[in-house]
Each structure stands twice: as structure tokens, then as C-alpha cells.
Amino acid sequence: xxxVEQNSGPLSVPEGAIASLNCTYSDRGxxxxxxxxxxxxxxxxxxxxxxxxxDKEDGRFTAQLNKASxxxxxxxxxxxxxxxxxxxxxxxxxxxxxxxxxxxAGTRLFVKA
Amino acid sequence: xxxxxxxxxxQVLKTGxxxxxxxxxxxxxxxMYWYRQDPGMGLRLIYYxxxxxxxxxxxxxxxxxxxxxNKREFSLRLESAAPSQTSVxxxxxxxxxxxxxxxxxGTRLTVV
Numbered sequence: 001x002x003x004v005e006q007n008s009g010p011l012s013v014p015e016g017a018i019a020s021l022n023c024t025y026s027d028r029g030x031x032x033x034x035x036x037x038x039x040x041x042x043x044x045x046x047x048x049x050x051x052x053x054x055d056k057e058d059g060r061f062t063a064q065l066n067k068a069s070x071x072x073x074x075x076x077x078x079x080x081x082x083x084x085x086x087x088x089x090x091x092x093x094x095x096x097x098x099x100x101x102x103x104x105a106g107t108r109l110f111v112k113a
Numbered sequence: 114x115x116x117x118x119x120x121x122x123x124q125v126l127k128t129g130x131x132x133x134x135x136x137x138x139x140x141x142x143x144x145m146y147w148y149r150q151d152p153g154m155g156l157r158l159i160y161y162x163x164x165x166x167x168x169x170x171x172x173x174x175x176x177x178x179x180x181x182x183n184k185r186e187f188s189l190r191l192e193s194a195a196p197s198q199t200s201v202x203x204x205x206x207x208x209x210x211x212x213x214x215x216x217x218x219g220t221r222l223t224v225v
Contacts, residue, residue, distance in 0.1 A: 031211075032211060032212075036213075042218070042219075043216040043217060043218050043219050044214075044216050045216070046213040046214065046215070049212070049213050088155065088156070090213075092210070092211065097163065098144075098163040098209075098210045099209075099210030100158075101158075101210070101214070103148075103155045103156040104155055105153060105155035106155060
């Protein structure tokens with residue numbers, strides 16, 4: 001059974017701080033990794049994807065991947081109250097005939113003004 | 114640019130009633146998905162369609178059926194609704210399954 005684990009939180013950080021969100025996964029064959037942001041009552045929105053070991057930066061967001069440790073993280077620099085949301089980690093792997101994605105249950109982030 | 118459109122946004126059903134959730138995308142995506150989201154359990158895959166003409170079961174298919182009507186449309190049917198199907202349902206699509214998804218706005222379904 002493939003699993004994606006996230007701390008449910010809530011994670012509370014002050015405005016301007018770095019928020020660090022973590023995710024572990026069980027399948028070493030996993031190929032692609034995604035972070036989605038979901039505001040309360042809204043649908044998930046893709047914010048980052050990462051496919052190889054190392055860091056990938058996009059504005060205030062940095063995704064980090066360590067396949068040996070089966071660990072992926074999302075850093076949010078200069079956190080803003082508007083970043084308050086649930087962040088979902090998603091892991092993709094190849095199966096016969098295509099691909100499958102499993103989502104973690106999400107980490108709730110609160111950014112205090 | 115509508116993206117992924119789901120209808121209805123809200124629905125209340127009585128136990129045993131049937132209904133169909135509609136999903137349409139205008140991004141020329143090949144793969145489409147139906148998920149349900151329950152508190153504390155994250156998104157769970159119900160059914161998916163890797164390409165037009167194909168459908169396959171996901172993690173929690175029992176009590177549901179799907180139809181990939183054409184490349185744009187992918188519907189989810191509840192034949193005999195049960196209270197356990199009370200959830201928020203999301204449709205999603207992607208160019209191919211190897212990429213991230215675009216989600217619809219969701220359907221909040223309550224079965225009483």
C-alpha cells in the first residue's frame with residue numbers, strides 16, 4: 001500500500017517567517033512530486049512540481065526533494081497571511097497503462113499577522 | 114478560460130436516490146479524474162480516465178460509476194446514494210497523468 005504522510009498541523013508561523021512543510025512517501029519508485037494549496041472551501045491549486053533531487057525555486061516557494069530519504073518539502077519564505085491554507089503533497093508513480101497519484105491528507109498552515 | 118467546470122456545486126440527496134455529477138474541461142486534456150475529499154482523509158481517487166474511451170477504478174470505486182462521454186466530459190454517477198457518500202467531490206484533469214492536475218471547484222454532496 002503506497003502512502004504519503006504529512007503532519008496535519010496546524011503549523012503556525014508569524015508573518016515574514018519561513019514556513020517549512022514536510023512530506024514522506026513510501027514508494028521508492030515514485031517519479032514526480034507536487035504541492036497543492038487549498039484554501040478553506042475551495043479546490044486544490046497546483047503551486048509546485050519537482051522531478052529530481054535537489055531544490056526548485058519559484059518566487060517565495062522552494063520545493064526540496066531527497067529521493068534517498070523519500071522526503072519532499074515545501075518552504076515558503078516571507079510568509080504572508082494570504083498563505084494561510086492547507087498544503088497537499090502529492091506523489092506520482094508509473095503503473096501499467098499510465099500513472100497514479102496519491103495525495104497526503106494535508107498540512108494546515110496559519111500565518112499570523 | 115473556464116478550465117474544469119463541475120455541476121452542481123451543492124446537492125442534498127435522500128438515501129437511495131441517484132444522481133450524476135458532471136465535469137467538463139476545455140484545456141484539451143487527455144486524462145480526467147474523480148476524487149472525494151473527507152475531513153482528515155485527504156483526496157481519494159474514485160475513478161479515472163487516462164484517455165478518451167478508457168476508464169478505470171481508483172481507490173474507492175464502490176457505489177459509483179463513470180462515463181467518459183468524449184474528450185471534454187467525464188461524469189460520475191451514484192446509482193443508490195448512501196450516507197457514507199456524503200463528501201466533497203472534485204473532478205480534475207491533466208494533459209497526461211504524468212503532470213499535475215487542474216481541479217474543478219467541487220460538488221458538496223450530502224446524503225440524508
